[in-house]
Amino acid sequence: xxxxxxxxxxxxxxxxxxxxxxxxxxxxxxxxxxxxxxxxxxxxxxxxxxxxxxxxxxxxxxxxxxxxxxxxxxxxxxxxxxxxxxxxxxxxxxxxxxxxxxxxxxxxxxxxxxxxxxxxxxxxxxxxxxxxxxxxxxxxxxxxxxxxxxxxxxxxxxxxxxxxxxxxxxxxxxxxxxxxxxxxxxxxxxxxxxxxxxxxxxxxxxxxxxxxxxxxxxxxxxxxxxxxxxxxxxxxxxxxxxxxxxxxxxxxxxxxxxxxxxxxxxxxxxxxxxxxxxxxxxxxxxxxxxxxxxxxxxxxxxxxxxxxxxxxxxxxxxxxxxxxxxxxxxxxxxxxxxxx
Amino acid sequence: xxxxxxxxxxxxxxxxxxxxxxxxxxxxxxxxxxxxxxxxxxxxxxxxxxxxxxxxxxxxxxxxxxxxxxxxxxxxxxxxxxxxxxxxxxxxxxxxxxxxxxxxxxxxxxxxxxxxxxxxxxxxxxxxxxxxxxxxxxxxxxxxxxxxxxxxxxxxxxxxxxxxxxxxxxxxxxxxxxxxxxxxxxxxxxxxxxxxxxxxxxxxxxxxxxxxxxxxxxxxxxxxxxxxxxxxxxxxxxxxxxxxxxxxxxxxxxxxxxxxxxxxxxxxxxxxxxxxxxxxxxxxxxxxxxxxxxxxxxxxxxxxxxxxxxxxxxxxxxxxxxxxxxxxxxxxxxxxxxxxxxxxxxxxxxxxxxxxxxxxxxxxxxxxxxxxxxxxxxxxxxxxxxxxxxxxxxxxxxxxxxxxxxxxxxxxxxxxxxxxxxxxxx
Numbered sequence: 001x002x003x004x005x006x007x008x009x010x011x012x013x014x015x016x017x018x019x020x021x022x023x024x025x026x027x028x029x030x031x032x033x034x035x036x037x038x039x040x041x042x043x044x045x046x047x048x049x050x051x052x053x054x055x056x057x058x059x060x061x062x063x064x065x066x067x068x069x070x071x072x073x074x075x076x077x078x079x080x081x082x083x084x085x086x087x088x089x090x091x092x093x094x095x096x097x098x099x100x101x102x103x104x105x106x107x108x109x110x111x112x113x114x115x116x117x118x119x120x121x122x123x124x125x126x127x128x129x130x131x132x133x134x135x136x137x138x139x140x141x142x143x144x145x146x147x148x149x150x151x152x153x154x155x156x157x158x159x160x161x162x163x164x165x166x167x168x169x170x171x172x173x174x175x176x177x178x179x180x181x182x183x184x185x186x187x188x189x190x191x192x193x194x195x196x197x198x199x200x201x202x203x204x205x206x207x208x209x210x211x212x213x214x215x216x217x218x219x220x221x222x223x224x225x226x227x228x229x230x231x232x233x234x235x236x237x238x239x240x241x242x243x244x245x246x247x248x249x250x251x252x253x254x255x256x257x258x259x260x261x262x263x264x265x266x267x268x269x270x271x272x273x274x275x276x277x278x279x280x281x282x283x284x285x286x287x288x289x290x291x292x293x294x295x296x297x298x299x300x301x302x303x304x305x306x307x308x309x310x311x312x313x314x315x316x317x318x319x320x321x322x323x324x325x326x327x328x329x330x331x332x333x334x335x336x337x338x339x340x
Numbered sequence: 341x342x343x344x345x346x347x348x349x350x351x352x353x354x355x356x357x358x359x360x361x362x363x364x365x366x367x368x369x370x371x372x373x374x375x376x377x378x379x380x381x382x383x384x385x386x387x388x389x390x391x392x393x394x395x396x397x398x399x400x401x402x403x404x405x406x407x408x409x410x411x412x413x414x415x416x417x418x419x420x421x422x423x424x425x426x427x428x429x430x431x432x433x434x435x436x437x438x439x440x441x442x443x444x445x446x447x448x449x450x451x452x453x454x455x456x457x458x459x460x461x462x463x464x465x466x467x468x469x470x471x472x473x474x475x476x477x478x479x480x481x482x483x484x485x486x487x488x489x490x491x492x493x494x495x496x497x498x499x500x501x502x503x504x505x506x507x508x509x510x511x512x513x514x515x516x517x518x519x520x521x522x523x524x525x526x527x528x529x530x531x532x533x534x535x536x537x538x539x540x541x542x543x544x545x546x547x548x549x550x551x552x553x554x555x556x557x558x559x560x561x562x563x564x565x566x567x568x569x570x571x572x573x574x575x576x577x578x579x580x581x582x583x584x585x586x587x588x589x590x591x592x593x594x595x596x597x598x599x600x601x602x603x604x605x606x607x608x609x610x611x612x613x614x615x616x617x618x619x620x621x622x623x624x625x626x627x628x629x630x631x632x633x634x635x636x637x638x639x640x641x642x643x644x645x646x647x648x649x650x651x652x653x654x655x656x657x658x659x660x661x662x663x664x665x666x667x668x669x670x671x672x673x674x675x676x677x678x679x680x681x682x683x684x685x686x687x688x689x690x691x692x693x694x695x696x697x698x699x700x701x702x703x704x705x706x707x708x709x710x711x712x713x714x715x716x717x718x719x720x721x722x723x724x725x726x727x728x729x730x731x732x733x734x735x736x737x738x739x740x741x742x743x744x745x746x747x748x749x750x751x752x753x754x755x756x757x758x759x760x761x762x763x764x765x766x
Contacts, residue, residue: 045726202726208730
């Protein structure tokens with residue numbers, strides 16, 4: 001989402017000082033009895049505390065699934081709210097066990113900041129929103145537009161690249177947060193608001209007149225968001241990766257939070273279902289967990305499709321279509337290696 | 341005398357002409373005393389009316405009971421109006437963060453007792469014995485908010501008792517000896533003995549209230565904790581720094597100057613980032629050094645540097661004769677400072693000190709940048725709930741009102757204090 005550029009350098013410097021992350025995260029989590037999950041301080045649909053201070057959202061569901069798999073209880077999670085500036089140092093310093101904070105998988109973060117991206121739970125990309133009465137149907141017609149843009153982010157750089165490569169000019173209106181952007185855009189300070197498409201959809205859903213605003217079809221960047229862990233503890237990275245994979249595989253194999261109890265009890269003709277649910281083989285033991293790890297992970301908040309539908313899907317006010325995040329069998333990119 | 345050229349009795353008093361009394365006079369003098377003023381009055385009135393026409397209906401129509409912003413909009417049906425239903429639903433969260441609702445009485449009790457503890461310091465009319473409660477309050481407040489076993493707070497407090505005993509024992513030596521003895525005794529107690537004492541007390545009397553972790557704290561509670569601890573700790577540290585900066589001893593003076601100038605030269609946000617990001621790398625891995633404690637330390641140091649300079653201003657304003665008079669009375673340094681110099685210097689410094697305190701209190705909102713869920717960050721988190729996404733002014737008005745009430749109270753108290761102490765040397 002917002003990728004502050006400065007912090008990259010800061011985090012890198014800090015990590016060099018810290019040295020390689022210590023192994024044995026799994027033991028630490030088990031001894032502590034709860035999972036420390038780095039999350040957003042508040043992002044619509046992805047992570048926010050509700051009125052009872054229970055964290056909700058798409059990223060939060062991933063934390064709960066990991067906690068359920070490792071500790072047997074999806075509520076045994078300490079959510080550590082992190083800003084885009086503090087997230088990487090918090091992970092590198094061991095303040096959190098896993099960071100699920102709509103963080104884009106990039107080369108520098110993976111290689112230079114020494115993190116391991118375990119999976120991609122949401123394929124996002126930068127888009128544009130305009131008022132319908134502007135009569136614009138493509139981002140290529142935006143020459144000379146006033147654009148509300150969050151400063152110091154990769155969105156800003158993507159915007160500059162897009163306009164330059166199309167030979168257009170624009171007038172940036174710098175803003176600090178999504179809330180400020182909403183106010184500026186609605187007040188007419190800018191013609192266009194640009195950020196990740198999921199953010200645009202959430203913003204549009206909050207307007208009094210969402211039907212008068214359109215999100216243009218162009219997506220100008222790749223933003224694969226996913227959970228990440230420190231380098232140096234491959235066992236822990238495997239756990240986070242395969243919990244994520246289990247959620248996707250569950251959707252693919254038709255395992256839902258509703259029928260999982262029955263499938264676990266009675267089995268299924270497809271042996272992969274049985275392996276995933278721990279009826280056959282010993283996949284759990286290979287991860288250092290018990291046989292029911294995937295059952296608990298999937299029961300925590302449902303399979304990938306259910307998590308998506310509950311938090312950001314078309315039935316919610318945010319109303320995101322599956323798009324790139326549909327299963328590979330349905331034309332999307334969500335794909336998991338086989339469980340064998 | 342048959343004919344008088346002068347009155348024999350007084351004329352009865354007449355009321356002044358209408359244009360010279362009451363509201364009419366006030367309007368003539370203040371609003372339309374000249375053409376230019378008349379025009380300015382008209383323009384101002386127009387602006388006020390336009391603003392009120394916009395604000396009053398917004399408040400008047402505002403919705404206080406609704407499930408979500410869209411529900412608010414349904415109720416408003418196109419009229420302009422606030423959606424304060426978000427405050428109705430979330431005000432406890434804005435005040436207490438994620439503090440367990442069943443235990444709300446604890447921070448409330450800590451808040452009420454805070455005023456009991458402050459009262460003897462703020463108002464001299466109260467019995468001096470209440471100061472003992474003020475001295476115990478920091479430990480009591482800590483225990484009420486975080487809970488757990490009371491013995492940690494008790495053993496920590498005993499350190500000061502030990503220091504007091506040591507001070508008494510060496511009081512006759514004069515100079516800095518009693519102070520050094522007190523500090524040494526307290527350090528010995530905290531480092532070597534407090535842990536054992538706490539263990540023994542825990543074993544003997546395993547009582548306690550439910551422990552609340554720091555990450556459950558949030559909202560206005562966190563602002564109060566950081567603000568009040570920062571204010572309470574930075575004043576004594578600031579006084580010591582100010583005295584150190586005016587000291588004749590070169591090492592003391594140098595170190596104080598370096599501390600003050602370094603801290604003042606660095607923005608508070610940098611210090612907060614240091615607290616939240618860098619300190620972890622200096623500490624051994626696995627130490628869980630509470631983030632709120634780290635922030636309190638940084639905020640205290642920051643504010644102490646400013647307080648030191650304010651008080652140095654107060655010290656500089658005293659005529660040299662005061663220092664010489666103290667010396668000629670044969671008082672040693674600490675007595676001279678305590679009895680003669682500081683009372684005068686602090687009195688002159690009150691507006692500056694209060695100014696720094698109010699600034700400090702408002703600066704606590706900067707913790708938003710390190711992810712602590714203070715009221716401003718909670719505003720962001722509440723907006724992330726799709727029910728309330730799009731709410732803007734209502735939450736900020738609520739938070740602003742809370743901060744205003746608190747800062748205004750501090751400022752009124754300082755005006756009262758100035759009047760009472762008559763700082764203007766009349």
